[in-house]
Amino acid sequence: MPTTIQDASPEGKLPQFEKPIEEKELPADDGTEAEASVEQAVEKPKPEAAAETAGATPAPVTVTLPKAVPTPVPVKDPELVEIETILSEGLESLYKELPDNRKAEFRQKGEETAGAIRVLLSSAKVKVTKIVALIVKWLKMIPGVNKFFLEQESKIKADRLLEFKKDKEEKR
Numbered sequence: 001m002p003t004t005i006q007d008a009s010p011e012g013k014l015p016q017f018e019k020p021i022e023e024k025e026l027p028a029d030d031g032t033e034a035e036a037s038v039e040q041a042v043e044k045p046k047p048e049a050a051a052e053t054a055g056a057t058p059a060p061v062t063v064t065l066p067k068a069v070p071t072p073v074p075v076k077d078p079e080l081v082e083i084e085t086i087l088s089e090g091l092e093s094l095y096k097e098l099p100d101n102r103k104a105e106f107r108q109k110g111e112e113t114a115g116a117i118r119v120l121l122s123s124a125k126v127k128v129t130k131i132v133a134l135i136v137k138w139l140k141m142i143p144g145v146n147k148f149f150l151e152q153e154s155k156i157k158a159d160r161l162l163e164f165k166k167d168k169e170e171k172r
Helices: 047-054 078-088 092-097 100-122 128-139 147-171
Strands: 022-026 035-039
Touching (some): 100 147
């Protein structure tokens, strides 16, 4: 059979080969056995055949992407927001002086502290020493703060939190 490729049909069929595969023997590196390699001889299609198939332009593909759904912002409990407000009172200037990397840490730790305080305030018997300890631990994140300032601020904030709990209970 001769080695020619039939012209590609406009229906998009693949070309058919008319030449059988040739086999060659190559000498082995160690001289024991000869290995057979397979080569295929393929002629390139003629430019006239390519011109016939080039007339058909592919249809444009349109892809519709799903619309981005905004993630809902979690709504904080009003009680938790009030506790965070009480804890943050008077600390604005200290917060502004913190380096940017510490600000996020300080804010996250403050939110965790507020959550823990909320749990302590919801119990029947409030343990003020635990609340003060949580506030002191949180405020120790501020570099260069006097330990007496920490104690004083934490006690003031604990008193305000107890007033908040008392007001909340009176409204019920």
